Amino acid sequence: MATVYDTWHKSHPRPTDKPCREHRGKYPTADHGKGKRWQVRYRDPQGRQKKEDFELKSKADTRVAELKAALDDGTYVDPAATKVTLGVYAQKWLKSNTAGPTTEVRYGGVIRNHIVGRLGHFEMRVFNDPEPVRTWIKELQDVPLEASTIGGIGDVLSSIFDAAVDSGILKRNPCRANSVTWPKVPPKPVVPWTRERVLAVLDGLPASFRAGGAVGVGCGLRQGEIFALTEGDIDFEGGWLHVNQQIRIVGTKMVFALPKGDKIRSVPMSPATAEALRTHIAEFKATAVTLPWHRPDGKPKRLELLFVDAKGKPYNRSVFNQGVWKRALAHAGVIPPRVTGAQYFEAAPDDGMHALRHTYASAQLEGGTSIKALAVYLGHSDPGFTLRTYTHLMPSSEGRSRSAADAFLLAGTGVEGDPGVGREGTSGGMCPQCALAA
Numbered sequence: 001m002a003t004v005y006d007t008w009h010k011s012h013p014r015p016t017d018k019p020c021r022e023h024r025g026k027y028p029t030a031d032h033g034k035g036k037r038w039q040v041r042y043r044d045p046q047g048r049q050k051k052e053d054f055e056l057k058s059k060a061d062t063r064v065a066e067l068k069a070a071l072d073d074g075t076y077v078d079p080a081a082t083k084v085t086l087g088v089y090a091q092k093w094l095k096s097n098t099a100g101p102t103t104e105v106r107y108g109g110v111i112r113n114h115i116v117g118r119l120g121h122f123e124m125r126v127f128n129d130p131e132p133v134r135t136w137i138k139e140l141q142d143v144p145l146e147a148s149t150i151g152g153i154g155d156v157l158s159s160i161f162d163a164a165v166d167s168g169i170l171k172r173n174p175c176r177a178n179s180v181t182w183p184k185v186p187p188k189p190v191v192p193w194t195r196e197r198v199l200a201v202l203d204g205l206p207a208s209f210r211a212g213g214a215v216g217v218g219c220g221l222r223q224g225e226i227f228a229l230t231e232g233d234i235d236f237e238g239g240w241l242h243v244n245q246q247i248r249i250v251g252t253k254m255v256f257a258l259p260k261g262d263k264i265r266s267v268p269m270s271p272a273t274a275e276a277l278r279t280h281i282a283e284f285k286a287t288a289v290t291l292p293w294h295r296p297d298g299k300p301k302r303l304e305l306l307f308v309d310a311k312g313k314p315y316n317r318s319v320f321n322q323g324v325w326k327r328a329l330a331h332a333g334v335i336p337p338r339v340t341g342a343q344y345f346e347a348a349p350d351d352g353m354h355a356l357r358h359t360y361a362s363a364q365l366e367g368g369t370s371i372k373a374l375a376v377y378l379g380h381s382d383p384g385f386t387l388r389t390y391t392h393l394m395p396s397s398e399g400r401s402r403s404a405a406d407a408f409l410l411a412g413t414g415v416e417g418d419p420g421v422g423r424e425g426t427s428g429g430m431c432p433q434c435a436l437a438a
Helices: 057-073 086-096 101-119 124-128 131-142 147-166 195-204 210-219 223-227 271-283 317-331 354-366 371-378 383-389 395-409 432-437
Strands: 003-006 038-043 049-054 240-243 246-250 253-257 265-268 287-292 300-305
Touching (some): 086 124, 086 147, 124 131, 131 147, 195 317, 223 246, 253 287, 265 371, 371 383
Antiparallel strands (some): 003 038
């Protein structure tokens, strides 16, 4: 319960105390005339004694009413905690975050580069008004940053504010206020590669990694998972590929780690993919590689990798993507050859190695694999994400779609295109007019 106290006068004076000369019927304390007279005392939800001082009793009474309501309905906010700056709180949040090391590095970069510099000097209580967040979004748009980039930065800021709400520092998350509008990311459907392009790119890969490309399009593994593949992960007899680890970069150092989401999985392996791996194993000896596990300071782990670079080292994704992969794209005519004297190939943001995984997913859907099964094979935790990402069809599906429509509309009519024409035992179907009316 919150109560107002008069700090200038005693609540229980002694018989020997002298009356106050300024306030009739009152007995002064040692603090009479010093500082603010009225003090609100209460205990917060954790049972800690709190005090707030006011010049006027009317304001103290108003604060008591506010505190009683907030303590009753669970919306109490610690005034002292709200005076901490966002910059200080963000660093505290980062240190206590339980995300993986790679995510932790990304969060740190976002906080350092986009949050602290523009918003870090504000005290947390300022964000009870979402106006600073609206201004911040506009500043990021003026840089300019892409809508998707702003959305990713905003996710980090929103997570920080969510923690502040949970800790009782803010009443609500300003990033979720109705007046805050986030830039919309225009939809960009995934376009799977044609079979001809896949084969041309695989042909442009070095012989020592061609089977790695086959695994990408044949089993849908992520790049880091292919880089960390060992012979022990392959079940040739049962026809399965077990995804037990990946290589990822934490900061600037490569580490072995569990697959994304810390989930191992098994993927059906087609005969053609198995044959590519058998050929690779017969021609190229596995190479022992030792990397830290999970974090740069983690325990060393030794694996016999199927795919390594020309120096026998584990593939660094940045070096691989700018070199090996770009040369394969140029070989297939996806991008032009590198200009003489140029340091880099032409950019190909939509044709990274992930295109093999996208093509695998689309081919599986066209072949009849269920969304639920495909989500498991891809390592997605949410089948809904798989469905939203891969609702499209392979480039060769338009004709099949048209044939399916004609098969329904023209069945049993004898019209050209009727799948029953020329076939015995075909039952009559719904006429086109009835079908369209239905």
